[in-house]
Amino acid sequence: MTVPPRSETPLLTMRNVTKEYRGVAALKDIDFDLRRGEVHAILGENGAGKSTLVKILSGAVTPSNGEIGLDGRRIHIATPADARRYGIAMVYQETNLVPALTVAQNLYLGDEKFFNRLRGTYIEAQQLLQSLNFPVEPTALVQSLGTAKRQMVEIARAVRLEAKIIIFDEPTATLTPEEKHHLFALIDRLRSEGVSIIFISHAVEEALEISDRITILRDGTRVVTDGAKAFSRETIIRHMVGRTLTNELYGRAANTRKVRRPGEKVLSVQNLSMQNIVRNTSFSIFAGQVTGIFGLVGSGRTETAKIVAGVIKRDLFHGGDVRLGSVAVRYRSPRKAVGDGVVYVTEDRKGDGFFETMSIAENLYIGQISSRESRGMLASVSQMRALAAVWTKKLNVRTLNDDARVIELSGGNQQKLVIAKALVQKPRLVIFDEPTRGVDVGSIAEIHHLIGLLADEGLAVIVISSYLPEILSLSDRILVSRQGRIVEEISPSEATSESVMFAAVH
Amino acid sequence: MFERISRASISQEKIVLLIAVLLFCVFSVSLKGFVSSGNLLTLLRSVSTLGILGIGMAFLVLGRGIDLAIVAIYSASAGWTLHLANGGVSIWLAMVLGYLLALTAGVLSGVLVAYVEIPALFATLGMAAFVFGFVRYALVPLYVVYMPASGASIAWIGGGFVFGVPVPILFFALIAVLGFLFLRFTKPGRFIYAIGDNFAAARISGAPVRPIIILQYAISATIAYLAGIITATAVSAMDTDVANSSMIYDIILVVVLGGIGLSGGRGGIRNVIVGTLLIGILLNGMTIMDIEYTLQNVIRSLILLIAIVIDSIINPRDEQIAQQGDI
Numbered sequence A: 001m002t003v004p005p006r007s008e009t010p011l012l013t014m015r016n017v018t019k020e021y022r023g024v025a026a027l028k029d030i031d032f033d034l035r036r037g038e039v040h041a042i043l044g045e046n047g048a049g050k051s052t053l054v055k056i057l058s059g060a061v062t063p064s065n066g067e068i069g070l071d072g073r074r075i076h077i078a079t080p081a082d083a084r085r086y087g088i089a090m091v092y093q094e095t096n097l098v099p100a101l102t103v104a105q106n107l108y109l110g111d112e113k114f115f116n117r118l119r120g121t122y123i124e125a126q127q128l129l130q131s132l133n134f135p136v137e138p139t140a141l142v143q144s145l146g147t148a149k150r151q152m153v154e155i156a157r158a159v160r161l162e163a164k165i166i167i168f169d170e171p172t173a174t175l176t177p178e179e180k181h182h183l184f185a186l187i188d189r190l191r192s193e194g195v196s197i198i199f200i201s202h203a204v205e206e207a208l209e210i211s212d213r214i215t216i217l218r219d220g221t222r223v224v225t226d227g228a229k230a231f232s233r234e235t236i237i238r239h240m241v242g243r244t245l246t247n248e249l250y251g252r253a254a255n256t257r258k259v260r261r262p263g264e265k266v267l268s269v270q271n272l273s274m275q276n277i278v279r280n281t282s283f284s285i286f287a288g289q290v291t292g293i294f295g296l297v298g299s300g301r302t303e304t305a306k307i308v309a310g311v312i313k314r315d316l317f318h319g320g321d322v323r324l325g326s327v328a329v330r331y332r333s334p335r336k337a338v339g340d341g342v343v344y345v346t347e348d349r350k351g352d353g354f355f356e357t358m359s360i361a362e363n364l365y366i367g368q369i370s371s372r373e374s375r376g377m378l379a380s381v382s383q384m385r386a387l388a389a390v391w392t393k394k395l396n397v398r399t400l401n402d403d404a405r406v407i408e409l410s411g412g413n414q415q416k417l418v419i420a421k422a423l424v425q426k427p428r429l430v431i432f433d434e435p436t437r438g439v440d441v442g443s444i445a446e447i448h449h450l451i452g453l454l455a456d457e458g459l460a461v462i463v464i465s466s467y468l469p470e471i472l473s474l475s476d477r478i479l480v481s482r483q484g485r486i487v488e489e490i491s492p493s494e495a496t497s498e499s500v501m502f503a504a505v506h
Numbered sequence B: 001m002f003e004r005i006s007r008a009s010i011s012q013e014k015i016v017l018l019i020a021v022l023l024f025c026v027f028s029v030s031l032k033g034f035v036s037s038g039n040l041l042t043l044l045r046s047v048s049t050l051g052i053l054g055i056g057m058a059f060l061v062l063g064r065g066i067d068l069a070i071v072a073i074y075s076a077s078a079g080w081t082l083h084l085a086n087g088g089v090s091i092w093l094a095m096v097l098g099y100l101l102a103l104t105a106g107v108l109s110g111v112l113v114a115y116v117e118i119p120a121l122f123a124t125l126g127m128a129a130f131v132f133g134f135v136r137y138a139l140v141p142l143y144v145v146y147m148p149a150s151g152a153s154i155a156w157i158g159g160g161f162v163f164g165v166p167v168p169i170l171f172f173a174l175i176a177v178l179g180f181l182f183l184r185f186t187k188p189g190r191f192i193y194a195i196g197d198n199f200a201a202a203r204i205s206g207a208p209v210r211p212i213i214i215l216q217y218a219i220s221a222t223i224a225y226l227a228g229i230i231t232a233t234a235v236s237a238m239d240t241d242v243a244n245s246s247m248i249y250d251i252i253l254v255v256v257l258g259g260i261g262l263s264g265g266r267g268g269i270r271n272v273i274v275g276t277l278l279i280g281i282l283l284n285g286m287t288i289m290d291i292e293y294t295l296q297n298v299i300r301s302l303i304l305l306i307a308i309v310i311d312s313i314i315n316p317r318d319e320q321i322a323q324q325g326d327i
Helices: A049-059 A081-085 A103-107 A118-131 A149-161 A177-192 A204-210 A232-240 A301-308 A335-339 A360-372 A381-394 A413-423 A441-456 A467-472 A497-505 B012-030 B037-061 B070-086 B090-112 B120-139 B147-152 B166-184 B188-195 B199-204 B209-235 B240-244 B247-257 B268-290 B293-312
Strands: A010-021 A024-035 A039-044 A065-070 A073-075 A089-093 A163-171 A196-201 A213-218 A221-227 A265-274 A277-284 A290-295 A320-326 A328-331 A344-346 A429-435 A460-465 A477-482 A483-491 B142-148 B238-239
Touching: A010 A049, A024 A049, A024 A196, A024 A213, A024 A277, A039 A049, A039 A277, A049 A081, A049 A089, A049 A163, A049 A196, A065 B012, A073 B147, A081 A089, A089 A149, A103 A149, A118 A213, A149 A177, A149 B090, A177 A196, A177 A204, A177 A497, A196 A204, A204 A232, A204 B012, A213 A232, A221 A301, A232 A413, A265 A301, A265 B247, A277 A301, A277 A460, A290 A301, A290 A467, A290 A497, A290 B209, A301 A335, A301 A344, A301 A429, A301 A460, A335 A344, A360 A381, A360 A413, A360 A483, A360 B188, A381 A413, A413 A429, A413 A441, A441 A460, A441 A467, A460 A467, A467 A497, A467 B199, A477 A497, A477 B070, B012 B268, B037 B070, B037 B166, B037 B209, B037 B247, B037 B268, B070 B090, B070 B120, B070 B142, B070 B209, B070 B238, B070 B240, B070 B247, B090 B120, B090 B147, B090 B209, B120 B240, B142 B240, B147 B209, B166 B209, B166 B268, B188 B199, B188 B209, B209 B238, B238 B240, B247 B293, B268 B293
Parallel strands: A039 A196, A039 A213, A089 A163, A163 A196, A277 A483, A290 A460, A290 A477, A344 A429, A429 A460
Antiparallel strands: A010 A024, A010 A065, A065 A073, A213 A221, A265 A277, A265 A320, A320 A328, A477 A483, B142 B238
16 A cells, blocks of 8 residues: 555545434534544534434435535445445444454455355454554454454454545443553554544543544534644533533542542442452442442453342352341342342443333333332322423433433433433442443533432442543542452542552553 | 434334225225124124234233244133033133133243243243143143033123124223233333333343243233133134144234334234234125135235335334434
8 A cells, every 4th residue: 555645635525414314404514524644533422413424424324415525526425335445444333243253254254255265364364463463363253352352353354445544433432541552553553554534532532642633513513623732621522512511520639529438338248259250359338428440341340230239140159248238138130139229320221221112201110110119010100200300300311302212312311311210219329330431521520410419418329430530530439440359449539540540450 | 402303103003004994995895795884893803812812912022022822822721621611510610720721831931931031932832832732632632622511601702792792802802901001001011011122121120020021921821811712602612723723923913013013112002903903804805805715815914014014114224213322
């Protein structure tokens, strides 16, 4: 591949691109330029139109209006195959690989020769992966790989197709910091080889770090495009939300705020083990404060929480002790845990958080009638409506209509709903697993505020997160999980990003 | 920021209803005697058993399950009731025992699905074969069991009239209303929808998912038994071999045709009624026109395919619609 000189002439242009869904515009008159060899970040809250823009470029949806040009020629991208032909490749947030096939088979998927020799494929794949410096075994099954390695395979596929434009959709959402550094180094290298990169993200710092230019979308329109150096965190957030969130999010430095005192001990976990995911871990949780559990993906945090809340079934004897107050408990279903006031707010709201065919009110009502306090057999529509009225107000869930189905809400509103569905059960211990993943900036602030309020009301709150600023700004105690075990407790007054991360990876 | 995209206004249910109404109009004009009150009652009566069984099946399908044993339970439990009565057992005791048989089979299916965690398709397929085999081997030695003289006291169930309306139609209506009320206004009804929509979310929310699954199978077995007694009293006999017929597909047809998604959580009793009406109008019209049975099957299946095609044209499975969370 020849390396074209970096130039100011755009490689890709979009003019007045509009996309309407049933008369509602998801994108309005978007103008967008992508230069050769630049990393161009597109930022915006959920619902701002980022995904729609990307889907237009990748051929997943066709625009209602407007033109797209490549190298000065007007092009039509009607299908993903068209996009591929024009050299546009996409690296998805949730990867787009076939889990049951090997890495090499995935790399060459769709391009197999009629008489396909696997050995040849493996050798080619090996060379490709080595040239990219990816530590991935071509014969490994994709399902055995972690998120980061899957992403490497996707990137390798884009490189193999000699893509001129690679679109990364929230590439860092599930990566550990180390993996993120690798990714950024790779993006740098692709850029220096003349590949143009579109980088979609929620994470403002990442965009500032990696990109040459930044475009900010809000409510389907382009707010601003400029060189990354022209922006700061604050200006970006202001453009994204259209209002100033003065350090409301992560700005609260731990040492300037009041740390809540621990109340009575609500939960104690002794020598909890499960296969080699959770290894002999012990910790306690106290009422009236927020306990942050920080750990990298795969450190057993989620599994530990799920065992405590009965989501993962345990056998009858082994694997240590969980005590609620002073009573030993061994939940084999979440129902028992919910009955005892232990609720788990999932990290995967779409997978096991909400009921997509139901309205907000119906979703909340399922939470209500699942709790122990629910008596009798008859469902009450008035109670359901009242519940919806109270909680949409309390959590500021924005809808046009109480009967709106959950699937029609934005990520932030969906997350608030999943939280509300747990809170209607009047818990005494709430476990939030990645409470703000895939949530827009405005909702993050609201969810964080709510978590603080819960602790002030005397609940025991656990926040599991792999996002350090979140842990640092929310926690009254910080526990660090590593390789299936809580390895360290750090008081928030002493905690710094470096010290917590050091404990987590060391 | 917009949060809501207008919901599809034309559903499969409405399409099927429209087809049913159109057919009704066409038949009314073109077929002599179609709109007579006698024929309309015959029409409804002929599909009322199917409709009742469809409601039983709907309870499972709404919860993303299926009950392939429903026909075996329907025929075997009613057949055993008649056989016991033939052997001198009082008809009321025979009915209680027959119902217990149906309920046991239903609960057993439920336990297999809920606690042993076997997929509903396989558990109920096995249960269907077992119920039929066991009843024929141990309980009812004949394929066809006839109604004994002592059965006269319950003959009204299948053969009676109230104000000129055949009792089976009234039972269909009654079960439809009860089913509707149950699904809409009881907590177990809400849980069935929750489980059908997202089982994992229902479980994490603390819903009693396993008892609810067993309840679903118990309800479908109860409805199956009632349908069995209606058939047995209507024709004064029960053919246990109907468990091996294509009847199970007809039941799934009326459920799916009406628009209850096999993916669970979508639809309600209304959909079963709409599906049943279409099939009833179609079968009745074709019978009046004296169309041969094999051709009737072709037409019936074409109607189903057309309904599904129209649905997929009007409500395309747009990826964007499926992922509203992030536009």
